Amino acid sequence: MKPKFLSLAFLFLWTTAVAGQEYQNGVVVSVSAPGSDVGLSVLKQGGNAVDAAVATAFALAVTHPQAGNIGGGGFMLIYSPKGEPVVIDYRETAPAAATKTMFKKGDSRFGCRVVGVPCTVRGLGLAHQKFGKLPWKTLVLPAVELAEKGFVLDNFHANSLNKIIAESKDWLEMQRVFGHPEKQKWRAGDRLVQPDLAKTLRLIAHEGPDAFYKGRIADEIVAEMKAGNGLITKEDLQNYQAILRKPIHTTYRGYDIYGPPPPSSGGVALCQMLNTLENFDLRAKGRASPDALHLIIEAMRRAYVDRARYLGDPTFVKIPDFLTSKEYAKKLAHSIDLKKATPSAELAIDIALGDEGDSTTHFSVIDKDSLAVANTYTLEHSYGSKVVVKGAGFLLNNEMMDFNWRPGITTKTGVIGTDPNLIAPGKRMLSSQTPAVVAKDGKLLLVTGSPGGRTIINTVLQVIVNVVDYELSVEEAVQAPRLHHQWFPDEVKLEDAKKHPQTVEALRALGHKVIPQAKQGDAHTIWINPRTGGYVGAADRRLSGKVAGY
Numbered sequence: 001m002k003p004k005f006l007s008l009a010f011l012f013l014w015t016t017a018v019a020g021q022e023y024q025n026g027v028v029v030s031v032s033a034p035g036s037d038v039g040l041s042v043l044k045q046g047g048n049a050v051d052a053a054v055a056t057a058f059a060l061a062v063t064h065p066q067a068g069n070i071g072g073g074g075f076m077l078i079y080s081p082k083g084e085p086v087v088i089d090y091r092e093t094a095p096a097a098a099t100k101t102m103f104k105k106g107d108s109r110f111g112c113r114v115v116g117v118p119c120t121v122r123g124l125g126l127a128h129q130k131f132g133k134l135p136w137k138t139l140v141l142p143a144v145e146l147a148e149k150g151f152v153l154d155n156f157h158a159n160s161l162n163k164i165i166a167e168s169k170d171w172l173e174m175q176r177v178f179g180h181p182e183k184q185k186w187r188a189g190d191r192l193v194q195p196d197l198a199k200t201l202r203l204i205a206h207e208g209p210d211a212f213y214k215g216r217i218a219d220e221i222v223a224e225m226k227a228g229n230g231l232i233t234k235e236d237l238q239n240y241q242a243i244l245r246k247p248i249h250t251t252y253r254g255y256d257i258y259g260p261p262p263p264s265s266g267g268v269a270l271c272q273m274l275n276t277l278e279n280f281d282l283r284a285k286g287r288a289s290p291d292a293l294h295l296i297i298e299a300m301r302r303a304y305v306d307r308a309r310y311l312g313d314p315t316f317v318k319i320p321d322f323l324t325s326k327e328y329a330k331k332l333a334h335s336i337d338l339k340k341a342t343p344s345a346e347l348a349i350d351i352a353l354g355d356e357g358d359s360t361t362h363f364s365v366i367d368k369d370s371l372a373v374a375n376t377y378t379l380e381h382s383y384g385s386k387v388v389v390k391g392a393g394f395l396l397n398n399e400m401m402d403f404n405w406r407p408g409i410t411t412k413t414g415v416i417g418t419d420p421n422l423i424a425p426g427k428r429m430l431s432s433q434t435p436a437v438v439a440k441d442g443k444l445l446l447v448t449g450s451p452g453g454r455t456i457i458n459t460v461l462q463v464i465v466n467v468v469d470y471e472l473s474v475e476e477a478v479q480a481p482r483l484h485h486q487w488f489p490d491e492v493k494l495e496d497a498k499k500h501p502q503t504v505e506a507l508r509a510l511g512h513k514v515i516p517q518a519k520q521g522d523a524h525t526i527w528i529n530p531r532t533g534g535y536v537g538a539a540d541r542r543l544s545g546k547v548a549g550y
C-alpha cells in the first residue's frame, strides 16, 4: 500500500511541476518573490490586473533594481475580455537638446548624457487612470514599505549587486545606495534597505506622477543632469507623455497574437516571424529538429533586416503596413532555402546594428475576470546609466543607447545607423520589448514577454511556438533551450549547445555559424488552461522569480 501511495504522490508532484499549479482567481509572475507577492496582495484586496501590475512595477523598482525602475520606461499590454486590447507606450524620449550626432565612437555608455527622459511613472499613472480600480496610493505604498524596511535578498540579487558594486567603483552615489553598509559582500538572506528611495516613492504615492515630472523629484533629476553634463531639463520632464496605442495583431494557426507597436519593434517582428513560419508545418518537422530550427532561424534573420530598415518612432517615421501582411510573409517563406542558410549579407548590404544591454524585466498578471497585463520595462543596461539621482535613491536609464547613434557607418559585426532610428529631439528610441498575449475566440491562452535586448522578440517567438505548435506545458515551453539570430552578426546563438552536439553539427552543415550562449531571456509567463479556464504561471528559472497565485 505504502509504495503505491508514494508513487502516486510522486506522480502528482511531478505532474504539477511540469504542468504547473492551477489557480482560479489570479496570478502574478515576476523575477522577484517580494514583487510577485505585492501584486498578489493587491489582487486579493479587490484590485484588478492593472492595479496589481502597477503595484508590482513599483515593487520591482525596489526589489529588482537592475531593471525594475522608476527612472526608465517600457511597454504595458492590457488584454481585456470585454474590450479591445491596448498598449501603454511609456518609452523614453530623447531630450529636446539631443542631436543626431551627439555621440561618437568611444563615448561612454554610462553617465548623464545617455539618459532618456524617464517615463515609467507617467506610464503607470496612465494605466491606473484608464483602467485601475484601487486608489493610486494603495498601489505605491507597498513599494515604500519594501524600500523603508528593506527586503531579503536572494542569491541571484545578492550576486548581481556584488557584481555591479565591484564594476562601478567611480559611481559614488551608486556605491552608497547599493553597497553593503559594512563594505562586505552581499549574501543571500541579507536585507537591502533604501531610505532615499522610500522618500521618493512616498512623495509619488501622496502627490501622484506629477511629483516626478513637475515637483521635487523633477528638480532633483535636473540638478543631477546639470552636475553630470546631461541634457534633460524641467521642460523635457513636464512635456513627457505616455501614449495609448493599438497593439500589432496577426493570427497564427488560428490564434490571435498581440504585441506592442512601434516604437517597439517587438510586435511587428514577432508577427512577421509567426506569419512566415505559418507557411511551414513545424510540428511535422519535429520539435528542436535541425529542419525546424533552420526555418525559425531564417524567419528571424528576415524579420531583423526589416527591423533595421523600417522601424523607428512612428511620430517620425512612416512604418509600412505590409510588414505584418500574410502575402509578404509568403514571399519571405519562399525566399528560404530549405537546405541552406541564407548569408545575412545577401539580404541587405547597406545596414548594420549596434549593441544592446542585458537587463530588462518582464512580468505577467491575470485577475479573476481574465483581465491580463503583460509588462516589460527597463533601464536598458543592468543598472542603467549607473547614475543614481542624488538623495533620491533611484537609477536613471541609459536608453539613448538604443538609438542608432552613429549615422552612416555600417559593419557586419556591429554598430550603426539606419535612418529610421537616428536621434532627434523628443523622439522615442526603437525598442525590442515584446509584452505579448495569445488568445483564441476572445479567450486568453498565454501572457508572456522577456528581457534580453534584441533577443527578446525571439524568446517570445519560441515560447509561443513551443505552446502552439508543440503543445508543451507552459513550464516546459519557458524552460526549453532557446536560440537567437538577429541578421547581423550572421550567427546563431544557442543555449545548451554542449548538450546537443548533433543539432549543432546539423545546423553547421546547413551553413549556420553556431555560437553557444549561456542564457537567453527570462520569460515569466501565464498559461490559461482552455479546458478549465484555470491559470498556470511559469517563472523562468534562468534568473530568479516566483509565481504568486490564489
Ligand code: DON
Pocket: 356, 357, 358, 359, 360, 378, 379, 380, 381, 399, 402, 430, 431, 432, 433, 451, 452, 453, 454, 456
Ligand atoms: O528596449 C529595448 O529593447 C532594450 N533597451 C532592452 C534592453 C534589454 O532588454 C536588456 N535586457 N536584458
